[in-house]
Amino acid sequence: MKFLAITLIAHTPDPVTGERKTTAERFREVIDDALLAEELGFDGFGVGERHERPFLSSSPPVVLGHLAALTSRIRLFTAVTTLSLLDPVRAYEDYATLDHLSAGRLDLIIGKGNGTAQRELFHVTPEDQWERNAESYDLFRRIWRQDRVSASPRFRPGLTDAEVWPRPLQQPLRIWHGSATSRESVDLAARHGDPLFSANVTHPIEPYAALIRFYRERWEHYGHDPARAAVGAGTAGHYAARTSQEAVAAFRPVFEGRLALQRKQGTEPVFTTLEDFVERSSALIGSPQQIIEKVHRYHERFGHSVLHLPVDASGLTRARHRASLELFQSEVAPVLRREIPDPPFPWAPVTAAPDADTDTGPGPDSLPVPAPVPTDR
Numbered sequence: 001m002k003f004l005a006i007t008l009i010a011h012t013p014d015p016v017t018g019e020r021k022t023t024a025e026r027f028r029e030v031i032d033d034a035l036l037a038e039e040l041g042f043d044g045f046g047v048g049e050r051h052e053r054p055f056l057s058s059s060p061p062v063v064l065g066h067l068a069a070l071t072s073r074i075r076l077f078t079a080v081t082t083l084s085l086l087d088p089v090r091a092y093e094d095y096a097t098l099d100h101l102s103a104g105r106l107d108l109i110i111g112k113g114n115g116t117a118q119r120e121l122f123h124v125t126p127e128d129q130w131e132r133n134a135e136s137y138d139l140f141r142r143i144w145r146q147d148r149v150s151a152s153p154r155f156r157p158g159l160t161d162a163e164v165w166p167r168p169l170q171q172p173l174r175i176w177h178g179s180a181t182s183r184e185s186v187d188l189a190a191r192h193g194d195p196l197f198s199a200n201v202t203h204p205i206e207p208y209a210a211l212i213r214f215y216r217e218r219w220e221h222y223g224h225d226p227a228r229a230a231v232g233a234g235t236a237g238h239y240a241a242r243t244s245q246e247a248v249a250a251f252r253p254v255f256e257g258r259l260a261l262q263r264k265q266g267t268e269p270v271f272t273t274l275e276d277f278v279e280r281s282s283a284l285i286g287s288p289q290q291i292i293e294k295v296h297r298y299h300e301r302f303g304h305s306v307l308h309l310p311v312d313a314s315g316l317t318r319a320r321h322r323a324s325l326e327l328f329q330s331e332v333a334p335v336l337r338r339e340i341p342d343p344p345f346p347w348a349p350v351t352a353a354p355d356a357d358t359d360t361g362p363g364p365d366s367l368p369v370p371a372p373v374p375t376d377r
Contacts, residue, residue: 001295001304001305001306001307001333001336001337001339001340001341001342002043002044002305002306002307002342002343002347003042003043003044003306003307003308003309003329003333003336004042004043004044004045004046004077004232004306004307004308004309005033005034005037005042005044005045005046005308005309005310005311005325006045006046006047006048006077006079006234006308006309006310006311007030007033007046007047007048007057007310007311007312008048008050008055008057008079008312009026009027009030009047009048009050009055009056009057009063010054010055010056010312010314011023011026011053011054011055011056012054012261012314013261014257014314014315015253015254015256015257015258015260015261015314015315016253016254016257016315023056026056027056027063029312029313030047030063031066031067031070033045033311033312033313034067034070034071034074035070035071036322036325037074037311037325038071038072038073038074040325040326040329041329041333042074042329043074043075043306043347044074044075044076044077044107044306045067045071045074045075045076045077045311046076046077046078046079046109046308047060047063047064047067047076047077047078047079048060048078048079048080049078049079049080049081049082049113050082050113050115050118051082051085051113051115051117051118051121051122052115052117052118052121053117060078060081061094061095061097061098064076064078064098064102064106065097065098065101065102068098068101068102068103068105069101071105073105074105075105075106075107075347076098076102076105076106076107077106077107077108077109078095078107078108078109078110079109079178079197079308080109080110080111080113080178080197081095081108081109081110081111082110082111082112082113082118083110083111083112083132083133083136083137083140084111084112084113084124084129084130084132084133084136085113085118085119085121085122085124085132086136087136087156088136088137088139088140088143088156089139089143089156089159089162089164091136091140092140092143092144092164093164093165093166095108095173096144096164096165096166096167096168096169096173097166099168099169099170099173100166100168100169103169104169104170106170106173107173107174107175107176108173108174108175108176109175109176109177109178109197110133110137110175110176110177110178111133111177111178111179111180111185112129112130112132112133112184112185113129114180128155130182130184131154131155132155133184133185133188134184134188135153135154135155136155137175137188137192139151139153139156139159141172141175141192143164144168144171144172144173145171145172147163147167148161148162148163149161149162149164150162174195174345175194176189176194176195176196176197176232177189177194177195177196177197178197178199179196179197179198179199179211179215180198180199180202181207181211183211183214186211186214186215186218187214187218189215190215190216190218190219190221190222190224191218191222193219193222193224193228195229195230195231195232195343196212196215196229196230196231196232197231197232197233197234197306197308198211198212198231198232198233198234198302198304199234200233200234200235200236200282200298200302201234201235201236201281201282202236202270203270203281204270204280204281205280205282205298205301208233208302209301209302212231212301212302212303212304215229215231216229216303227344228344228345229344230305230306230343230344230345231302231303231304231305231306232304232305232306232307232308233282233298233302233304233306233307233308234282234307234308234310235282235283235284235307235308235309235310236277236281236282236283236310237251237255237277237281237283237284237285237310238283238284238285238309238310238324238328239251239254239284239285239316239320239324240284240285240286240287240288240291240324240325240327240328240331240332241286241287241324241327242287242327243287244286244287244290247285247286247287248274248278248285248286250316250320251274251285252274253315254314254315254316255274255277256274257315258315259272282298284309284328288327288328288331288332288335291328291332292332292335292336295307295332295336295340296339296340299340305340305341305342305343305344306343307336309325309328311325
């Protein structure tokens with residue numbers, strides 16, 4: 001199993017102290033968390049993309065580009081790239097450049113995004129967002145794989161024998177599809193033979209397990225080898241301590257502060273007590289053995305091989321934040337690495353660039369060729 005640390009760069013008051021850091025301080029925390037994740041041995045670090053309050057993650061290529069210069073081993077993820085809002089040509093240029101600057105350590109998780117404010121900012125409607133997402137992805141992946149592209153998309157100007165530079169280092173880049181509640185993104189991932197990343201953060205396990213079952217069904221429907229299907233899953237929170245009592249006591253002020261903020265914003269929480277949150281959500285709060293057992297329970301339903309932990313320290317001291325992550329890496333991760341298989345593709349970074357003018361063959365992170373779309377669709 002592989003482990004990611006992920007941040008959406010939320011910029012909210014601390015749920016315990018009520019203090020609000022400056023924007024510069026918040027970005028500094030993200031940098032510190034990425035360096036800590038690499039130091040402790042996490043396999044990836046992800047940065048979300050949101051274009052509305054309370055998030056500062058409107059420009060993940062810039063943030064990840066900075067992190068690429070400060071790190072050397074850890075893979076860099078987007079979580080997620082909101083292709084329904086973006087020009088796929090411009091997105092390709094940004095990420096092909098970042099792929100080179102990171103020495104082939106880039107993975108993308110794409111999704112349509114959510115939130116009324118960001119849809120309005122980009123003039124995207126609830127009715128056309130799925131079509132935009134699918135169209136943008138189709139064009140994005142064609143540009144990544146082909147030196148010249150001709151296309152007549154609906155939502156951006158057409159392309160005629162167009163060259164888009166730079167050519168990528170990873171050929172092709174690995175792209176995951178983020179899934180929260182809808183079958184559209186799940187089917188798109190299965191159709192193209194791409195891995196799936198389940199959000200798995202808001203509700204109990206059942207709706208996420210149902211979507212992952214659907215993904216595996218569609219994966220086989222499109223003719224892909226079941227052994228090549230790969231799933232990642234998120235977690236709603238994390239705090240590890242030597243005993244469950246210590247973990248719950250330390251996390252209780254954080255949970256209660258977040259609960260009060262949700263209610264102040266008019267959002268009805270799914271889990272109204274910390275005990276229910278620990279028991280029925282995907283949050284990993286407890287002793288190392290409790291966390292190991294809970295990941296296994298989810299793995300029985302998901303069959304996932306990648307797990308992400310939210311890395312924001314909001315509500316915790318930096319010392320407690322670090323101690324929790326250290327305990328996870330020293331006593332939880334080694335057990336799960338032994339007991340749960342890795343994804344069915346290489347993880348190591350590309351370390352030498354091919355000649356982009358002459359070599360357009362598949363690189364070490366190649367994915368299966370997408371199956372033809374059946375006529376019954």
